[in-house]
Amino acid sequence: MSGKMPASGHRVRVRDVDVVAPNFKKRLSGVTSTIVQLVPEQAKALPIATLGPGLPDTLPRLRWWQVPGLLRRPANRPFRIWHARRNPEMLAGVVLRDIFRAPVKLVFTSASQREHTRWTRFLIRRMDRVVATSRKTAGYLRVSSRVVMHGIDTGRFSPPSSPGEGAAAVGMASDQRYVGCFGRVRRQKGTDLFVDAMIALLPERPGWSAIIAGQATGPHADFEAELKERVRAAGLAERVLFVGTRTDIPDWYRALSLFIAPQRWEGFGLTPLEAMATGVPVVATDVGAFSEQLEGSGAGALVPVDDLAAMIAAAGRYMDDEVLRSTAARAALAHARGHFPLEGEAQALNALYAELWREASR
Incomplete structure (x- = not known):
């Protein structure tokens, strides 16, 4: 591969960029978080830059006024890679390649686990390569794909x-020992299931408290208020703590002895991996890629979606059995470091790009 690009916010020259990672959504999302974590790791090996709003200035970035430069070949490659993760980004890539005849090849990463719309399928069929973030996701694609699961920064997420x-x-x-549930506060994320589980479990376990970290935006504010009232009515306001959005989230994982991922629906879901990389056992619902993350790990338990009784039973076992919890904690750490390092994801994607470039040289 050609040279590398430092992961910093300095202005980059278009001619030096071999891969563009567009991000057209200003609001923080799971996809945005993936780009923020992954691009600096990829940049250690190749010249990659982001394009779009909502990203920190620490990333190598192209500015909008530089977009016309994408119509010319990069200095060291026959074409650039345009790596999209959303429909608008796929569409922009198709316009660049097929209308403006820009020298680009299109890669799309899908994390969705549902039937795609006709419009999305139309765009996906025009990609040069398609990546699925799990085997479940690959099953919803009607084109050939390669599974590359998300990784985790095991330096940032590490045990105390x-x-x-x-x-x-x-x-x-x-x-106190703490059981946590981190992520956006909303019904889809199952925050109410976590609260109800804690209302059932904590009264008989005075050595345990619970932490809910995450934001309730817009229409979900009333949902959070209702949960807080439920906690207050149960007499647990001092032991079920709503701590809001945290920029120091790795520190909050280190405070935990157990993590619960109670989601009703999820695309991929990084929180179990973040917990495991911190050496924290996990109880997770069978959604997203959670089953594939926990598969063969001994790091925790998988429970059916929306099954409060199963969640209470599984969490109670880990809360009550220190040996079980310690064994699962060691297994979680080893599994995250062995199977889900961020550098592994970056290397797999960079290798896919290299395949496209090699094909052009044949």
Whole structure:
């Protein structure tokens, strides 16, 4: 592969960019988070730059006024890779390649686990390569695809050096154990299931408290208010803590002894991997890629979607059995580091790009 590009926000020259990672959504989302984590790792090996709003200035970035430069070949390749992750980004790539005749090849990553619309299928058929983030996702695609599962930054998400350090670092009581549920606060994410599980479990377990980290936006604010009232009515307001959006989320994972992912629907879902990389056992519903993340790991338990009784039973087992919890914690850490390092995802994608370039040289 040609040279690399430092992962910094300095202005880059279009001619030096071999891969463009567009991000056309200003609001933070799972896709945006993937780009933020992945591009710096990819940039260690090849010249890649982002394009679009909603991204930190620390990433290598093209500006909108530089887009006409994409109509010319890069300095060291026969064409660029345009790696889209949403419909508008696929459409922009098709326009660049097929209308403006830009020298680009189109790659699309899909995390969706539902039947695609006709419009989405139309766009996907025009991609040069398609990536699925899980085997389940690949099953919804009607074209050939390659499974490349998301990885996790195991340097950023790592266990505390001592058991009490994690809780103390975020101002929590070191004599309590904490079970967490992190992510946007909304029904789709199952936050209400987590709250109801805690209302059932905590009264008989005075050594445990719960942490909910995440934001309730717009129409979901009333949902969060209702959950807080449920907690207050159960007399648990001091032990089920709503801490809002956190920029220091790895520190909050280090405060946990158990993580619950109660989602009713998910595309991929990184939170179980973030917990496992921190050495925290996981109880997760069977949605998204959770079953594939936990597969053969010994890192926790999978429960049916929307099954509160099963969630309570599984969480209770881990909360009550320190040996089981410790064994699962070690397995979780080993599994995340062995199977889901971020560099592994970056290398797999970079290898896919290299295949496209090699094909052009034959």
